[in-house]
Amino acid sequence: MARRVTYNLPLLLLAAIALACLLAPWLSPYPPAAQQLLLGAQPPSVAHWLGTDIFGRDLLTRLLYGGRLSLLVGLTATAVALLIGVSWGAVAGYVGGRLDAVMMRIVDTLYALPFVIFVVLMMVVFGRSLLLLFIAIGAVEWLTMARIVRAQVRAIVHSDYIEAARCLGLSRWQIVTRHILPNCAGPIIVYTTLTIPSVMLLEAFLSFLGLGVQPPDASWGLLINQGVETMEEYPWLLLYPALALTATLLCLNLVGDRLRDRLEGSAVGGDR
């Protein structure tokens, strides 16, 4: 039992963080953006558990609200990546032949592009809108998903049960959605879990540079950015947002690694 709890600790911690962020408006007595300039930056205390920032705003509250945005970007952009990657990979893998070759060649080519630079460029040209941020990040992260799904589909497209489904007169769409994709679910789920942290990292990276989420909104990347500016006087403004981001990324990676090990372990076995 105790072993089970430690094993699931990352998952539990992740759920706790997500729940706290989600319930921020009900958990926190402070509004996230209301400034109390007279209060200024205060170290952690009973009233403000993680202290306040230079405008007198409660850091824990801002951290929870920022977490909402960071997690929202993480989930939405991952969903975009999932949608593009899975459809691209499934079509290429199922149809095969020339179309497959062309589609995968496109993926290979896109891999070689400096995408982070492009995302920065897009944020500059089109202004820093949140919607664009989702799309830009999602559009960058789908490539690996497409490769994984395509490889999986190629592996099962010639199996007997797919052949049987075809004989029974199922349409291509039905075969792909009902028979092929459910059988690729394992790798898709694992890779999705590993995409969320990399998406969140990209959002934090952009926000840190000032090219992502804009004040007065907050995301963890932006809070870290603001924390850095005053870290010599008020180190807690840097430490807690940094801790929140790193802990969340760590938990997500741990969960993803474990899912992968379990999946590979059941198929291959051996030490990993």
Added chain:
Amino acid sequence: MSWALLQLIARRLATAAVLLVVVAAGTFALIHAAPGGPFSADRAVSAEVETALAAQYRLDQPPLLQFASYLGNALRGEFGPSFKYPGREVSELIAAGLPATLELALYALLLALVVGISVGALAASRPGTLRDRLPMGAALVGICLPAFVLGPLLVLVFGVYNEWLPVSGWGELAGDKLLPTVTLAAGYAAYIARLTRAGLREQLRQPYIVTARAKGLGGAAVILKHALRGALLPVVAYLGPACAGLIAGSFVVETIFQIPGIGRFYIQAAFNRDYTLILGLTLFFATLITLFNLLADLLALWLDPRQREAL
């Protein structure tokens, strides 16, 4: 140098050239669409820049011709005048910032390779023990600790609380290159350690390793002389993406440590809407990454006889 290898290089260079033209076209189109850009009428720049721009970009001609002349100039290494620094050429600015950026990226890459490969090999030699779990746990934390978190924390600990190292600059004070290099290298060292360990575990299961062991070769010799060569293939394949990552990382690290490199220029240009500088730097970065990908592929060929035979 075999004929097949030369052919491969020629083919890859041709692909790279096409790719770069596509990148250039995409960037150019983006900038063209941008409000207040160098190609739209409502510019807010000084008269001096204005005349230089009009001459440089042939603004009286249709966009396709403008692009053709931009590309022609870019091929000669002329990216036009900077938008925000009157009288300065983009290529001048790139040349000014490049040494610091290259030096930083090179040090970081070397540090990451040395630390990553040795830690990964050490961990793989005794899987499941403390010697494996401790460094691999640290590597996982390292991956989750982005440069913009690690950098400020290092500055706080080594520069502010203990005044051991300078916290900004590049090549001005003794030891000022240490913190930026470590900050940029940490994530890559962690990732390379994980790749090396996984690759080595895979190789150590192969029959040729059993043979080598049966002939009486010791653990260290088996890893260093036999297994490592094959195990490093994933690391080499990672070098291409790592190069792109190092450039993105240089944005952050050069901003934190105030290093006058092209990464910091890029971010400043983004804020200043210095479109010509952005355009030039994007093309420059893309070229750099493409060349590095090619280099990584050639390195993989050298390491892996199977790939050479498949040529």
